[in-house]
Each structure stands twice: as C-alpha cells, then as structure tokens.
Amino acid sequence: MTRTxxxxxxxxxxLARSPLLxxxxxxxxxxxxxxxxxxxxALAGDDLLAYRNSGLLLSSGAVLAGAWLAxxxxxxxxxxxxxxxxxxxxRLQRARLGSVAVVTAGVFTFGFAAALAVSAIRGGRGxxxxxxxxxxxxxxxLGGWVGLxxxxxxxxRMVSLLAAPVWVVVxxxxxxxxxxxxxxxxxxxxxxxxxxxxxxxxYGLLPDPLWPHLxxxxxxxxxxxxxxxxxxxRDGSQRVPLRPLLVAAVAGLxxxxxxxxxLLALPDDLVVLGPDRASWQPVQGEADPxxxxxxxxxxxxxxxxDHARACAGDTTLSVxxxxxxGQRLARDMHKAIAPVAQLFTGLPGAPTLxxxxxxxxxxxxxxxxxxxxxWVREPAGRSDQQTRSFYLGFYLNCALGRHPADEHSAEDxxxxxxxxxxxASGMLSRQExxxxxxxxxxxxxxxxxxxxxxxPADQVRAELAPNWTRLRAGTLPIAELxxxxx
Amino acid sequence: MxxxxxxxRGRLRPVPWGWLAVLAAGWLLFTxxxxxxxxxxxxxxxxxxxxxxxxxxxxxVLAAPQTDPPRDLLRAAxxxxxxxxxxxxxxxxxxxxxxxxxxxxxxxxxxxxAAADLARATLxxxxxxxxxxxxxxxxxxxxxxxxxxxxAAVGLTQAARAWPSWFSIQLGSVPGDPRWQSSRAxxxxxxxxxxxxxxxxxxxxGSGAGLPRRRPxxxxxxxxxxxxxx
Numbered sequence: 001m002t003r004t005x006x007x008x009x010x011x012x013x014x015l016a017r018s019p020l021l022x023x024x025x026x027x028x029x030x031x032x033x034x035x036x037x038x039x040x041x042a043l044a045g046d047d048l049l050a051y052r053n054s055g056l057l058l059s060s061g062a063v064l065a066g067a068w069l070a071x072x073x074x075x076x077x078x079x080x081x082x083x084x085x086x087x088x089x090x091r092l093q094r095a096r097l098g099s100v101a102v103v104t105a106g107v108f109t110f111g112f113a114a115a116l117a118v119s120a121i122r123g124g125r126g127x128x129x130x131x132x133x134x135x136x137x138x139x140x141x142l143g144g145w146v147g148l149x150x151x152x153x154x155x156x157r158m159v160s161l162l163a164a165p166v167w168v169v170v171x172x173x174x175x176x177x178x179x180x181x182x183x184x185x186x187x188x189x190x191x192x193x194x195x196x197x198x199x200x201x202x203y204g205l206l207p208d209p210l211w212p213h214l215x216x217x218x219x220x221x222x223x224x225x226x227x228x229x230x231x232x233x234r235d236g237s238q239r240v241p242l243r244p245l246l247v248a249a250v251a252g253l254x255x256x257x258x259x260x261x262x263l264l265a266l267p268d269d270l271v272v273l274g275p276d277r278a279s280w281q282p283v284q285g286e287a288d289p290x291x292x293x294x295x296x297x298x299x300x301x302x303x304x305x306d307h308a309r310a311c312a313g314d315t316t317l318s319v320x321x322x323x324x325x326g327q328r329l330a331r332d333m334h335k336a337i338a339p340v341a342q343l344f345t346g347l348p349g350a351p352t353l354x355x356x357x358x359x360x361x362x363x364x365x366x367x368x369x370x371x372x373x374x375w376v377r378e379p380a381g382r383s384d385q386q387t388r389s390f391y392l393g394f395y396l397n398c399a400l401g402r403h404p405a406d407e408h409s410a411e412d413x414x415x416x417x418x419x420x421x422x423x424a425s426g427m428l429s430r431q432e433x434x435x436x437x438x439x440x441x442x443x444x445x446x447x448x449x450x451x452x453x454x455x456p457a458d459q460v461r462a463e464l465a466p467n468w469t470r471l472r473a474g475t476l477p478i479a480e481l482x483x484x485x486x
Numbered sequence: 487m488x489x490x491x492x493x494x495r496g497r498l499r500p501v502p503w504g505w506l507a508v509l510a511a512g513w514l515l516f517t518x519x520x521x522x523x524x525x526x527x528x529x530x531x532x533x534x535x536x537x538x539x540x541x542x543x544x545x546x547v548l549a550a551p552q553t554d555p556p557r558d559l560l561r562a563a564x565x566x567x568x569x570x571x572x573x574x575x576x577x578x579x580x581x582x583x584x585x586x587x588x589x590x591x592x593x594x595x596x597x598x599x600a601a602a603d604l605a606r607a608t609l610x611x612x613x614x615x616x617x618x619x620x621x622x623x624x625x626x627x628x629x630x631x632x633x634x635x636x637x638a639a640v641g642l643t644q645a646a647r648a649w650p651s652w653f654s655i656q657l658g659s660v661p662g663d664p665r666w667q668s669s670r671a672x673x674x675x676x677x678x679x680x681x682x683x684x685x686x687x688x689x690x691x692g693s694g695a696g697l698p699r700r701r702p703x704x705x706x707x708x709x710x711x712x713x714x715x716x
C-alpha cells in the first residue's frame with residue numbers, strides 16, 4: 001500500500017504540472033469570470049456558473065491529461081521497465097487512477113472555490129450548493145479516467161487528441177437531447193457535465209437532478225476504473241482480485257441503471273407557481289405556453305413565500321429580495337424607486353412593498369409589486385440609469401394599474417403620469433423629456449407631463465386623487481389631468 | 487525529376503497520411519450526421535462551422551517533434567527544413583479542404599446559407615485551427631499543439647462574446663454582419679502569420695542558428711531513403 005501510495009504521489013505531482021490540464025483551467029476560469037460579470041453576485045447562483053463554465057472545458061482538459069499520462073510510458077520507453085517491476089501492473093494502474101482522481105478533482109475544487117471567493121468579494125451572499133462541487137469533481141475524475149482509457153487502448157496521439165473534442169461533442173449531444181430530431185426522452189441529464197438553465201437562489205435547481213446525477217456519475221466512474229484495472233492486469237501474471245472487482249462492477253451497473261432511469265424521468269423544466277412543491281408545473285420541451293399565458297394574466301400573482309427576507313426601506317416603501325443577493329441590492333432598488341414612490345404615497349393601489357419572486361412578468365398583488373428574480377439577476381448591457389428605470393418600471397406598472405403584457409395607447413393618461421413622476425422625482429430632466437417626445441411612441445403624453453411638472457407635486461397628487469380609479473382603469477383622458485388647458 | 491519526387495516523398499513520408507485521410511473521411515461522415523441531428527437547421531450550420539475548426543486539429547501531426555523522431559546522427563549537414571513543413575502543410579490543406587467543401591455543397595441552402603457562403607464561413611476557421619495547431623505542435627507535441635489549437639478557438643469565441651463591438655475575429659459571424667468580411671480577413675491573416683512563424687522557426691533551426699531541434703526531413707528507413715534526404 002505504501003509503495004502504491006508513493007507511486008500515486010509521484011504521478012500526481014507529475015500530472016499536476018501538465019499544461020494540458022491547466023490550459024483547460026485557464027479557459028474555464030476566463031469563461032466563468034466573463035459570465036459571472038454579467039450577473040449580480042450571489043453565492044447561490046455563481047456556484048452554478050462556476051460549475052457550468054468549468055465543467056466542460058476542465059473535463060476535456062482532464063481527458064487530454066489522462067491520455068497524455070497513458071501515452072507517456074510509450075514515449076519514454078518506461079512500459080518495458082514497468083512490466084518487469086515486482087509490483088503488479090494493476091496496482092500501478094490503481095496508483096495512477098488515484099493520482100488522476102486527486103489532481104483533476106483538486107483542480108476543479110480550486111476553480112470552484114476561487115469562483116465563490118470572487119463572488120463573495122463582489123457582495124454575493126447565500127449558501128452555495130456543494131453538490132455541484134461534488135458533481136463537477138466526479139465529472140473531472142471520469143474525464144481523466146476516460147482519457148487514460150483512450151490513451152491506453154489506442155496508443156495513438158491523434159486519437160487521444162480527438163478524444164477531448166469527442167467528449168465535448170458527446171456532452172453537447174446529451175445536453176441538446178430535446179432539440180434533436182428523433183429524441184423524445186429527456187436525455188440532457190445523462191450528460192457527464194450538466195447544463196441546468198433554470199435556477200433560483202431561493203428554490204435551487206429546477207428541476208434538481210443533482211442527487212441522481214451524482215449516483216450516475218459515480219457508477220460510470222466505478223465502471224471505467226474497473227475496466228482500466230482489468231486491462232492493466234492482463235499485462236502481468238498477477239491478476240486483480242476478482243471478487244471486489246465484480247462487486248464494484250455490479251454496484252456501478254446498478255448505480256448507472258437506477259440513477260439513469262431516475263434522470264430520464266425528470267422533466268425538462270419546472271415552473272414554480274408557489275411555495276408548495278405540489279403546485280410546481282413540469283415542462284417538457286423548451287417553453288410552456290400554459291405558464292406564459294398564466295404570467296400574462298393581470299389577475300395572476302406569485303403567492304407569499306417568505307423567501308425574500310433581505311429588506312431595505314422606509315415608511316413609504318420596502319424592497320425585499322432573496323438573501324443571496326444581499327441587502328445591497330434591496331438598498332439599490334429602494335434608492336431607485338423611493339423618489340417616485342413618495343409622489344404616490346397614500347393613493348389606492350400604489351405599492352408599499354417591492355418583492356422578489358422566482359417567476360412571472362412583474363405582477364402586482366394588493367400593495368405589492370413583484371420583481372422576477374431572473375430579470376433582476378442579469379443586468380448585463382444595462383447602464384446604471386437603465387437599471388434604475390428598469391426597477392422603476394415594476395413599481396410604476398403596479399401603481400398605475402398597468403400590466404407589462406398589455407398594449408398601451410399613446411393617448412393613455414397613465415403614460416403622462418408616468419413621465420410626470422419621473423420629471424417630478426428628478427429621474428428625468430426636461431431636456432431629456434423633450435428629446436423623448438421626438439423619439440418615444442407615447443409622444444403625446446410628454447407635453448402633458450411637462451405641463452403637470454409645472455405645478456407643485458402635492459397639488460398634482462391632490463388633483464389626481466379623485467380621478468385615480470379612472471386613471472388606473474385606463475379610462476381617464478389626458479385632457480383631465482392636472483395642469484392641462486381646457 | 488525523379489530526385490525531386492523522391493525528395494518530396496521523403497519529406498511527406500513520416501506523416502501518417504493514410505490516417506489523416508481516414509480522419510478527413512470520418513469527419514465528413516460524422517459531421518454530416520451531426521448537422522442533420524438538430525431540429526433547428528441553423529444549429530446544424532453552427533455545428534458544421536465548429537466541426538471545421540476541429541478538423542484543423544489534424545494539422546498538429548504535421549509539425550510535432552514526435553512525427554520526426556530524433557536522428558541527428560544520420561544528418562550529414564544542417565539544411566533549411568522549412569520546405570518540409572510547407573510541403574506537409576500544403577498536403578494537409580488540400581486533404582482537409584476537400585471534405586469541408588463537399589459538406590458545404592451538400593448543406594447549401596440550409597437555413598438560407600448558400601454553399602459558397604458556407605465555404606467562406608468555414609474554411610478560414612479550419613485554416614486558423616490548422617495554423618494554430620501547426621505552430622503549437624512544432625514547439626510542443628501533438629497533444630500540446632491540439633490543446634493549444636482548441637484553446638485558441640475557445641478563447642477567440644469567449645473574447646468575441648466579451649467584446650463583440652471591437653474584437654476583430656468573430657467565429658460565429660454570418661453574411662450581412664458588419665464583421666463578416668473583416669473577421670474572415672483577420673482569420674486568414676492570422677493563419678498566415680502563424681504558419682510563417684512556424685516556417686521561420688523551422689528555417690532558423692535548420693540553418694543551425696538556434697533551437698535544439700532534431701528534425702530530419704524524413705525518417706530514413708532504408709539506405710536509399712537516407713540518400714534521398716535533402
């Protein structure tokens with residue numbers, strides 16, 4: 001055992017210096033950094049980005065590194081030397097498998113931890129899903145062992161080189177399963193590296209394939225490792241012990257079969273319609289028209305779930321987001337919305353709470369404006385001003401009784417009140433409003449808003465109050481707004 | 487004439503051309519199947535373009551030191567050996583271009599892509615991957631060169647995603663994009679630079695100017711082969 005462990009340590013040190021593995025690491029790190037920069041930081045979310053970006057690139061690097069290790073003895077002429085050593089070849093192979101496992105899993109763990117550290121420094125909060133770490137590490141081990149098998153079985157540098165892109169193609173084929181012709185099963189979860197798209201910091205992966213996927217990967221890894229040990233024992237007179245090998249093979253097959261069947265039974269997607277898991281809607285295919293129609297219904301809203309507990313606010317308005325995004329996001333959102341919210345304080349229907357929810361299009365529920373998590377999490381390409389307008393949009397839609405899916409007339413008085421609120425709160429300057437009037441589709445509303453802005457804000461609010469219900473119903477003409485000449 | 491042919495044969499011989507031909511043919515069949523698999527034809531075109539990049543990995547065996555094992559003792563005098571690599575590269579470009587063009591013609595009309603546009607979209611990528619692998623493999627090994635070529639492709643794609651407005655090489659650009667022409671021009675230009683760099687390095691080594699390299703023009707299996715070496 002000591003000899004095998006010593007050999008494993010030597011091989012691990014050798015492999016850890018392989019540029020093939022580190023090349024994959026650098027690319028994976030660059031990809032993860034790029035994608036993380038597009039999203040608001042959250043440990044429960046950046047863990048998935050780190051997994052997704054590192055998984056495929058690093059595991060293909062592991063395939064190359066494993067193949068390189070298998071080919072090395074051929075190049076150096078060490079194969080003959082190894083064949084005459086007193087240590088059984090399968091023991092040497094076991095040491096090599098151990099070294100590949102330790103190094104590839106170690107590199108992934110390092111990358112994963114680094115990504116989470118960066119996320120935490122950027123302000124990410126929450127609890128990362130460590131099952132992603134285990135899954136990614138197992139995928140690396142599997143990739144490294146597959147590379148070892150390819151190098152050993154073929155002895156060809158070209159085939160070993162092609163093994164890495166073929167590994168990626170196989171993963172992609174599984175991932176793209178539902179969009180391939182003739183594939184009706186949900187095979188995407190059978191990919192060695194998962195590519196989950198739907199994730200919520202409060203509700204996790206939707207659906208969550210991680211437990212069965214871990215078992216599935218473990219089974220595959222055991223099978224590939226056992227095969228490599230058998231191959232190695234063919235070369236020498238000392239055979240690998242049959243009983244443990246058989247037990248491992250049977251365990252591997254059972255794990256792959258049972259977990260694979262469980263993975264195939266999972267839906268492509270899950271729509272969270274409330275805190276009760278029984279209400280979650282399974283989706284097969286890429287989109288669910290039923291769910292989309294439901295979100296477009298102005299009467300629908302996400303029920304209270306007590307998940308948005310990171311709050312900021314004052315007596316006028318509170319903003320609550322999932323704790324994974326931290327109070328900073330709640331404060332930023334409050335800072336953007338509060339000046340406008342003060343103008344509508346006390347008017348019926350004006351939200352007093354802005355709450356993050358996992359799905360929807362920005363619904364309203366009593367005095368609550370709902371903000372879909374996915375829309376907020378991805379601020380890529382938005383300037384600070386656009387982000388503020390984006391947050392304000394949710395509030396104003398609820399305050400003015402609008403729904404994002406509705407068509408709005410250019411003559412709608414609500415558009416004029418919307419612009420007035422921006423002008424009166426200082427979010428929009430008069431020059432910008434004049435510019436908007438030449439570009440905006442609701443151009444007729446802007447002169448009305450400018451006229452309202454000439455009056456004191458309290459007066460406008462007092463004059464709006466008696467007409468507020470009609471305004472929210474969309475039946476108030478612009479001419480009846482405060483400050484309009486008859 | 488006979489001497490020239492013998493020289494060319496000697497320069498080409500260590501490269502496993504048979505296997506490369508199998509690779510090219512296998513690539514054609516496999517990629518043909520892959521492009522037909524997605525329900526969305528546009529995805530099929532994307533698969534074809536990426537597959538063309540992967541075919542470029544074949545360029546790594548042309549220049550890798552493992553293709554020409556060290557036989558310095560048999561070398562009579564230092565000679566400029568860049569011609570050997572240039573000849574091999576020309577052979578590979580010829581061999582690799584045929585399946586790419588064949589598939590471009592076969593997929594012509596898919597998702598609104600004309601065959602000529604498909605060829606224009608894929609060949610620069612194939613050339614760039616070949617050139618990157620060619621240079622990296624000449625400095626490292628088949629695996630090292632291939633990994634570097636793949637890394638270059640992934641790195642370029644990520645850079646194009648990160649800075650789409652100013653990064654010159656957009657592997658996924660389509661006809662009509664503002665970067666369609668310039669991106670392909672940059673790819674061809676960069677490929678030429680990489681190839682010239684490889685040949686220059688080889689020429690320097692050949693004239694005994696520098697690197698401790700050990701590439702003969704051919705593997706001298708027999709006495710006649712040894713005499714045929716340049």
